Amino acid sequence: MEKLRFGLVLIVLCLSTSLVKGGDPILTFEWKVTYGTISPLGVPQQVILINDKFPGPIINGTSNNNIVVNVFNQLDEPFLFTWNGIQQRKNSWQEGTLGTNCPIPPGSNFTYHFQVKDQIGSFFYYPTTALHRAAGGYGGISVHSRALIPIPFDINPADEFFVLVSDWYTKSHTQLRKFLDSGRSMGRPDGIIINGKGGKGDGKDEPMFSMTPGKTYRYRFCNAGMKDSINVRIQGHTMKLVEMEGSHVVQNMYDSLDIHLGQCVSVLVTADKDPKDYLLVASTRFTKEPHTATSIIRYTNGNGPASPELPKAPIGWAWSLNQFRSFRWNLTASAARPNPQGSYHYGQINITRTIKLVNTAGTVDGKLRYAINGVSHVNPTTPIKLAEYYGVEDKIFKYDLMKDEYEPPAGKAQEKITLAPNVVRVTYRNFVEIIFENHEKSVQSFHLAGYSFFTVAIEPGKWNPEKRKNYNLLDAVSRNTIQVYPNSWAAIMTTLDNAGLWNLRSNSVERQYLGQQLYFSALSPKRDLKDEYNMPDNDVLCGIIKDMPLPKPYSV
Template identity: 70%
Template sequence: MGSMTLVAALFLCLFAGALVVQAEDPYLFFEWNVTYGTIAPLGVPQQAILINGEFPGPKINCSSNNNIVVNVFNNLDEPFLLTWAGIQQRKNSWQDGTPGTMCPIQPGTNYTYRFQIKDQIGSYFYYPTTAMHRASGGIGGIRVNSRLLIPVPFDEPADDYTVIMGDWYNKGHKALKKLVDSGRSIGRPDGIQINGKSGKVGDQGEPLFTMEPGKTYRYRFCNVGMKTSLNFKLQGHTMKLVELEGSHTVQNLYDSLDLHVGQCLSVLVTAKKEAKEYYFVASSRFTKKPMTSVAIISYTNGKGPASPELPAPPPENSQGIAWSLNQFRSFRWNLTASAARPNPQGSYHYGKINITRTIKIVNSRNNVNDKLRYAINGVSHVDPNTPLKLAEYFGVAEKVFKYDTIVDEPTAESEKMITLATNVVNATFRNFVEIIFENHEKTIQTWHLDGYSFFAVGIEPGKWNPDKRNNYNLLDAVSRHTIQVYPNSWAAIMTTLDNAGMWNLRSEMGERFYLGQQLYVSVLSPARSLRDEYNIPDNTPLCGIVKGMPLLHPYTI
């Protein structure tokens, strides 16, 4: 081969290699140190869980299809896990960060999460799933931007702000865990934190955020609390809802918005009022004892403090649901907006798909051996020592749990008696399922399903029956991953089980989750192929009865 031919061949090889590198989606790398630290969200110094010394923890700012690599060092004195609420983890429940899928990160060790934000946009957050850690921090925001070539249905804002808020307990996670382990409830929270702080009218301090007159800003709000629904508003300003849990919405204007535990949304706010300070207000909903916290939003070069007269609460008493229910019904999917792909959100006609399975979920509470427990269809979930996903992978599931502990249609008796068991539902890959959440209690519930988005097609007072399907929104219900269920009410969702893995369906209320109000949905692909599910990561820690076992032959196609 002549020298010029050899040079040309080498150039072609290098050029082809460059194309391969460029074709791979970008990687974002994070290193997080999880430690204890002293903070005072409500003015009372207490031990909290910090990530890189911060609460809220570091934000993940990424774009659709980015590969995320997070190396987590556990410097606590307890095992620790993080889950990525709402991030669908396509084909990768190995990295879901729940006790049913992963062994916890032991004290003094580290674990590297690797996952891809596949075909998603929107506002999310991460938080701990071990013990009662969520009550003391370890929480931060996740922002997933659209790829540059995918149009967004609004102009680019002047800035993008994240607000991590929720109820807060001064006791700390260890004291709360002792309470629930002894059989008691954690009781009422002590207040509301907004990005790690709590304020009241008249306080002086640094503004939460600053806005320049005439410009429009995007605010992402997440309710990361333990049990309390919130209503929030920005004094004197209207908010345009543009995104809800990863879906672009019809852009309605609101003076205030309800946000339930585990939920995130984003709004646009235009700074078109007098240049001064204004209060951002977060208030409790559906509680006997009201709680309110404020933070300052300031105009640049603004003159004058915020008015001490706060906006009025929603026009009903704290126990009423009518106003909040009507607001839920006003949330609509924007059928003309692109999603994380060029095709419009409305191109998926979910209302025309036949339902293959209906599962009714009824939440309940009762005492078992004189200790408080929460249940789904009469079964209160208990995590085994061996994660369920690993038990399936190594072929020892029958030694760890039984499938279908609950039935799809619970009886009235299942509310009265609670059984402690590992709760796993065996589901069929790619079935289109309807899940009914029926709440017979006097407190509001919020439910979340890992690994999926679902269509929230209906919420109504009373009990569900098949005739209620006539009232479903089968056209433009928002695709999301949490759903609230009001007291003595029901909610219905629909989804296609097309994401193989072991996925957690849980109450987003921290106490209820810890005391058993959760289950796992096992979705196995018959093909056992890389087209349906990724191989187990090489760095997967093993525990329980699978500790020390060699990894099996991986999928090759």
């Protein structure tokens, strides 16, 4: 069996090298996805492990590395990973959502192969099938600058630490899924965990991180949670923000940082305080009863416990909005810059299309659903990407059910929600403006796969064209997630220059599962390998295309 497994891996690697740019290193991983019993919040429960670990292994690479991950699904259900923030240039085949891929069957394996092309920064991966994200199965991705590219830091960090913060439920992912399938909400999370552990701040936990006095360290924070924004801070220390989701930023100092669902940032922290223990603190934001977790940072040769007095989190979303306005792209930093490479002067590019997206909630047949512009997405049994490639779209879904402009019913009128695959055709290489308008009382967070976009504005109220006067058209941060505050709007701009099928989704697990997502179909008119790769030879097939003859592949 082991010889067969090794042979399969070797064959996949040989096939994959045809897409590898000469001279770019290949990093190879083999992951076994299993269930295990651990107690993140002190209650034994079933958790998804990767190579017997939760969180899973960190993918630690360098810009332009080729990443090969052979995933063995040893769960009792189909399974997929997505690589949150990795742009997958010309390669939405590796995106790992139910719109792009058939899931890996139980007892089977699939090898992901992608390149972190022209990217640096902090990202993470997680499961996209069923409600597996509520059981863990996530881990960090660090992409460093190549050796010849200077990083814009005053000092090279002595070490770096990946910190995955997450709200957490003690109920199993199967229980939570039953709630949603029956029309109920998941309810509030039961606590917060930091790297899979829920520290109490009583000084009895084992240290999670260690710092040597006088040295500077890089902390990469990601909010891998399911429902809540989280504020992070380090007792007695300030944090110098240096990077956000693949972009070097202007290096301001912060006592604490709000990190919304799906977002990642990295900071520099200098060990310049009395040598003892200090607490890293994470707490939920915008909730009536905040949850808090801590982990211990120990100075080497430290001589005392951490103070029991925790630094307080900020109050209200206006503080968070003002913090967002302080974030600026570092225009003097060297490459790698996020794609699209030609859009440094994005403020001078003509907008070809404006799409306004309104997130709403309602009921269909008495069951809770979430929607975007009145359409609540349903995954077809044949993935949308495969249907397009095989030319059977008309049998699986309809394009453009959703309108670019949408206004939900006023007052208490019931919104009419359409249950269907939500697929929007967009023109390849067009420069578009996307408006997120949030009429609800809670903070929302959205992620766009396949692209980086410029976060040009967030403001209270409703959007109209006059609001463009307030856009930051010079140094808005290029990233892949955006938060939208209650009764507010957010505006982003991007060039749709990455051919393929790309998911725009709510980062809330509950909202995403119940339909608050869509797919942008950016098909290249030429249909050639210069714009998009062919379907991988090892792709899992399902639905109506499973036994169909393979279409004619793209060529140069």
